[in-house]
Amino acid sequence: MYSDLLANLDNSSNLVKLFSEQFLNAEEIELIEKHSPKLIFNKGESLIKQGSQSTHVAFLTKGIIKHTYQRENHKNLILAIASAPSLIGGANMFNDGKNIFSVIAVDECEAFLIDIHILKQLLMHNSKLSLQLFDIVSEMSKGSIINFINLAHKHVNGKVADILLYLSESVYKSQTFILSLTRKELSEFAGISEVNFISTLKKFEKEGIVIANGKVIEIIKKEQLKLISKLG
Known part of the structure; x- marks a missing residue:
């Protein structure tokens, strides 16, 4: 009912x-x-x-x-x-x-x-x-x-940071989540190419900001991600 x-x-x-x-x-x-x-x-x-x-x-x-x-x-x-x-x-x-x-x-x-x-x-x-x-x-x-x-007024780093924060806070409501969307869909949402989205995500991973294991994303340094988002 x-x-x-x-x-x-x-x-x-x-x-x-x-x-x-x-x-x-x-x-x-x-x-x-x-x-x-x-x-x-x-x-x-x-x-x-x-x-x-x-x-x-x-x-x-x-x-x-x-x-x-x-x-x-x-x-x-x-x-x-x-x-x-x-x-x-x-x-x-x-x-x-x-x-x-x-x-x-x-x-x-x-x-x-x-x-x-x-x-x-x-x-x-x-x-x-x-x-x-x-x-x-x-x-x-x-x-x-x-x-x-x-998203329209930010550079690639800021856009990807925005998307990750949006997914964490508004969609999955967790700092660790399993993506329901493909990298292509997320790049469309961010308004950038799929190649740019993937390379930026890898960059964030190398810097220890996130861990990306297939569809599982874990935000490690949320405050740093927020700073990247703020700076655009």
Whole structure:
């Protein structure tokens, strides 16, 4: 059940609180449960597809996803990477009915697909829910924009340091983590070539800042990594 799964997630999360009894009454929770099927997405599958009709908001409860935007030259730009619990596609509610980006699973994901019309119906009659949802969507959008701007104005060392810190603090929430993304995907996210990403990672390893063993990354000197990020 939807409500049972919420109880098993981190109760300190503002997102979990959003869909709990703190912001919804029993009737509203029942309405969301009725119109929110839980689906499993395998690696590479799309939760949301750019350009298609916006019909659902996804509440990610397990796994890691990437937000991508396909440019006119058909090359994909990775806008953000997020882990559960996370609200996916909330920004599309304020668009013209079309999804402005794609959301793709980078490992096995579980998500509730909440009918966007049901959610809008609740928002019209629940001002507390509306304000909380707006705050969450704004915070997520702000984080993606700031991250994108920072990466655009840094040199290679600063970009790779930023990516490693972002993965550690915002995605995996640990200084040791197993990458769900390829080196190619991470280089796309950083806005540099795959060769530059790999060579910089090796440089950090030689300097004792990180240990990179296949897909396992361990940040050894986090403060030094933060300094590299700050200097750009």
